[in-house]
Amino acid sequence: MLFIMELFIIIVFVLGYLGITLEHSLKVDKLIPSLLMMAFAWAGVSIGLNDFTSWFNSAAHELIDISGMSIEAKGDLMDETLLHHLGKTAEILIFLIGAMTIVEIIDHFHGFSAIKNFIRTNKKRTLLWIVSFLAFILSAIIDNLTATIVLITILRKLLSKSEDRIWFAGIIVVCANAGGAWSPIGDVTTTMLWMGGKVTAIKLMEYLLIPSLICMLIPTFVASFMKPFKGTFELPKEEVAANSKASLMLYLGLGMIVFVPIFKTIFELPPYVGMMLSLGVVALFAETISVRQFKMAYVGIVKKDKNPDYIQEKPAEKHESPTFRALTKIEMPSILFFLGILMTVAALESLGLVFNFGQSVQNSMHDDVFVILLGAGSAVIDNVPLVAASMGMFNVPVDDHIWQFIAYSAGTGGSMLIIGSAAGVVAMGMEKISFFWYLKNISWLALIGYLAGAGFYLLERVL
Secondary structure (H helix, E strand, C coil): CHHHHHHHHHHHHHHHHHHHHCHHHHCCCCHHHHHHHHHHHHHHHHHCHHHCCEEEECCCCEEEECCCCCHHHHHHHHHHHHHHHHHHHHHHHHHHHHHHHHHHHHHHCCCCHHHHCCCCCCEHHHHHHHHHHHHHHHHHHCCHHHHHHHHHHHHHHHCCCHHHHHHHHHHHHHHHHHHHHCCCCCCHHHHHHHHCCCCCHHHHHHHHHHHHHHHHHHHHHHHCCCHHHCCECCCCCCCCCCCHHHHHHHHHHHHHHHHHHHHHHHHCCCHHHHHHHHHHHHHHHHHHHHHHHHHHHHHCCCCCCCCCCCCCCCCCCCCCCHHHHHHHHCCHHHHHHHHHHHHHHHHHHHCCHHHHHHHHHHHHCCHHHHHHHHHHHCCCCCHHHHHHHHCCCCCCCCCCHHHHHHHHHHHHHHHHCCCCCHHHHHHHHHHCCCHHHHHHHCHHHHHHHHHHHHHHHHHHHHC
């Protein structure tokens, strides 16, 4: 019975991922198989609970023997584990919802026009290098997910054709993940290692900046010679010029996101608390500006006799909250998809399947080879539980090379598949990128960048 239930849960996981990869062929949104496999996986855990003899303690990162427990005690343990993983998952999702909402509020005030106005080129190759460096830098400051959202939003204002944008979006995913790997706040996994006392911010940046930069530069360089990035594009007419309010909301929004790790350092609270504070501040400014604009539009501040060419639009009958509007525009399907993925892997982790697999692989090969494979595995299985499991596999001091290499591999390895990172999942949702299109056109670029950066890091250690 034990083997049967473990096999059932693994089959559910495989079928669920197959449903995700065949999303466009099946005409079924990816969040549906994600949520279904989460429910079936935990149902399998519940059915076979009495037969399971070991359980993975996520807090201590070790397997515990539960063979002597009563069925009631095992039920309580499962409930506690579910709440633990749901809490950890909710921290990530609330953080992402806050960041997405801030970005949508900025966009409500046309704040990204301030960045778009700096891009005057109509050459695709030049635009490629600009967005690549922006993705690399922004992801290290805010995070790779938010940087991807920001840049794809800008691309939508520059490139009218979807078939052009998906190529740029694919490169943005690679560059954003590379940028997030060398910063303690750039990716969830690096933040986990930093908060877990495995790495320090200074050493992480010192040893991973150049490998991550190589991981970004090589794919961008190769892509710049590819046909989709040759030629020019037509610059769109400026619909809404960037004004002082747009610039204010842009700098305020991005500044409050950057403030999140500062808030965490000062008060030692989880990042999502700081993100909610940032969202509250941005929303307060947004509501104040919006209400004032509504009143000015209703009363009328420009008189026709002073400006005959001025045509005042009829003011809205009811004030529309920019915060509520932003909440309706965020990618909730991506949030639910992420929930399903994380909770499904949590079921596998709770039974010790992920931990046992990692231990067996580690015992059969060199640590560096294992970490390289871990990075490749993060393209299939979410890198958060992989890194969480790896944190209990090695008994080495802080800032040991293995922790830094895990940060690099887990952060950049996910670029090899569109579903391998939060940035990829969001790009997939925003631009409707299919799994197989990304696999055919972008994955090989991500692979050579990943291996080049990893090779430099290993060479750097030897020298």
